[in-house]
Amino acid sequence: MSYIIGLQCRECGRNYPADPLNVCDFCFGPLEVVYNYSEISKVISRKSIESGPLSMWRYKDLLPVEGDEYVDLGTGFTPLIHAKNLGRYLGLDQLYIKNDAVNPTYSFKDRVVSVASTRAREFEFETIACASTGNLAGSVAAHGAKAGMKAFIFIPDDLEQGKIVGASVYGPTVVTISGTYDDVNRLCSELADTYPWAFVNINMRPYYAEGSKTLGYEVAEQLGWRAPAHCVVPLASGALFTKIWKGMNELSDLGLIDPFSTQMHMTQPNGNSPIVDAYNLGDSHIRPVKTPKTVAKSLAIGNPADGIYALAALRQSGGSAVSVPEEEIVQGIQLLAETEGIFTETAGGVVIAGLRQIVKNNGINPDEPTVAFITGNGLKTLEAVEHIVDTVPISPTVDSFADAIANRL
DSSP, X not given: OOOEEEEEETTTOOEEOSSXXXXXXXXXXXXXXXXXXXXXXXXXXXXXXXXXXXXXXXXXXXXXXXXXXXXXXXXXXXXXXXXXXXXXXXXXXXXXXXXXXXXXXXXXXXXXXXXXXXXXXHTTOSEEEEEOSSHHHHHHHHHHHHHTOEEEEEEEXXXXXXXXXXXXXXOOEEEEESSOHHHHHXXXXXXXXXXOOEETTTTTHXXXXXXXXXXXXXXXXXXXXXXXXXXXXXXXXXXXXXXXXXXXXXXXXXXXXXXXXXXXXEEEETTSOHHHHHHHHTOSSOOOOSSOOOSOGGGOOSXXXXXXXXXXXXXXXXXXXXXXXXXXXXXXXXXXXXXXXXXXXXXXXXXXXXXHHHHHTTOSOTTSOEEEEEOXXXXXXXXXXXXXXXXXXXXXSHHHHHHHHXXXX
């Protein structure tokens, strides 16, 4: 059974049917899914969720699909790890890592694409497509293969090779474009008006974005049905940030967790930090970055579609916003790997470096449950860390080893 009422403009409030639409005809504001929460409250409970599959689809009653034929690769219910070593280093007793790098295509994008591809198939689309900074490309290609749909992937031509290969292996048509992600996105917006395709982050965006709510659901459930005191999240478009916040609020409104006062903290790289800059300047609007220059290419969206809504969630939660110097991104990757054995991509390096800043600014007390969201796997961005490789070459003898180690020490 579907609990979707329809779509509603986030700006003027006009209502639309639950169709593949993403922009209001009247004010050009973005559309968002509206649910019948009174009916959901009659069927959902902690017990019903806990008896569901060990995937994001245990929360199906809160997701915008109509049937039960999901395009599912086994996404979600990823580990929430008590990061004792990293916590000890930072002075935090209750630090947790939400490791979404272990999803089927190694990023949180599997959550949003699982929802979008399921909904696209319900709309009877035969082709799925996306504009991507990298992780989304692999996820759309994989879900397209699983769903038996054609897939078209549009990416900037300077993307990391690991992400290009990681998408290509599933057999999509990969189109590289000379320009930034924002150039790619503008082109795809035009193509979405021309071709009868399901562009997951354009005409399917209202449904697509809802998949990120499951991160908020999972963290609350894994913490024993309570919200954390702090969430530290990387920002690209801003949608992930707003949906984690929305997910926890939905659980509270439905009585599944107690009322909470989680502080949401946003992190961006210095080379592209339009949302953080707007917050720190006290602005209500985002000034786009024309040419992002950051090693964290998955966060290199200069004109973030959900920026103003991320700002609203940040201010409502009483959190903070930090931008990370480029040289600290790799340090963050190394720190997480060396303390917790988790190899994250550059976006995760931004999160860990940002977390260090927040702690240094006394933004988190040692005993407050804090969750850092790691959204992608480090094997996708090897170029960022390959310069740190330092091997010890020897001959195959004990003496050679002893000499080499003595010299190294």
